Amino acid sequence: MITPEEAAKKPLPAPDGDTQTFWKGMREGRLLLQHCRRCGHVQYYQQQLCRHCGGGDLVHEAACGRGTVYSFSVVYRAPGPAFKDDVPYAVLLVELAEGPRMISTYTGGPVEDVTFDMAVELVFEEVSAEIALPRFRRV
Numbered sequence: 160m161i162t163p164e165e166a167a168k169k170p171l172p173a174p175d176g177d178t179q180t181f182w183k184g185m186r187e188g189r190l191l192l193q194h195c196r197r198c199g200h201v202q203y204y205q206q207q208l209c210r211h212c213g214g215g216d217l218v219h220e221a222a223c224g225r226g227t228v229y230s231f232s233v234v235y236r237a238p239g240p241a242f243k244d245d246v247p248y249a250v251l252l253v254e255l256a257e258g259p260r261m262i263s264t265y266t267g268g269p270v271e272d273v274t275f276d277m278a279v280e281l282v283f284e285e286v287s288a289e290i291a292l293p294r295f296r297r298v
């Protein structure tokens with residue numbers, strides 16, 4: 160059971176063994192993608208194995224931060240009390256320049272500005288001492 164106090168706070172990521180490198184990168188202003196040294200596949204989010212070839216030789220490299228809006232949806236009804244001041248907001252499916260697609264949210268302007276194929280760039284939003292979240296704004 161979630162208390163009203165808990166419901167009023169936004170949930171935060173809890174870095175674990177698989178994701179702590181990713182979240183450390185976010186704190187340092189870098190979106191880390193995994194590159195497979197065997198097949199060249201680039202993936203987001205972090206896993207132990209390449210999702211293309213199953214290889215385990217993955218290295219982290221920072222994304223350039225550029226991408227395009229592959230799809231999006233505008234949220235008008237807050238999913239909980241913690242988000243009531245945010246609506247309306249746009250949830251983006253961004254295709255990164257490196258290939259992977261990631262879900263994030265739009266920042267830096269009204270949701271009416273968001274269009275398909277719009278060029279966007281990554282920004283980092285500090286939400287706690289440990290966590291910075293990736294968001295995207297129009298280029």
Ligand SMILES: [Zn+2]
Pocket residue numbers: 195196197198199200209210211212213214
């Ligand atoms: Zn691979």
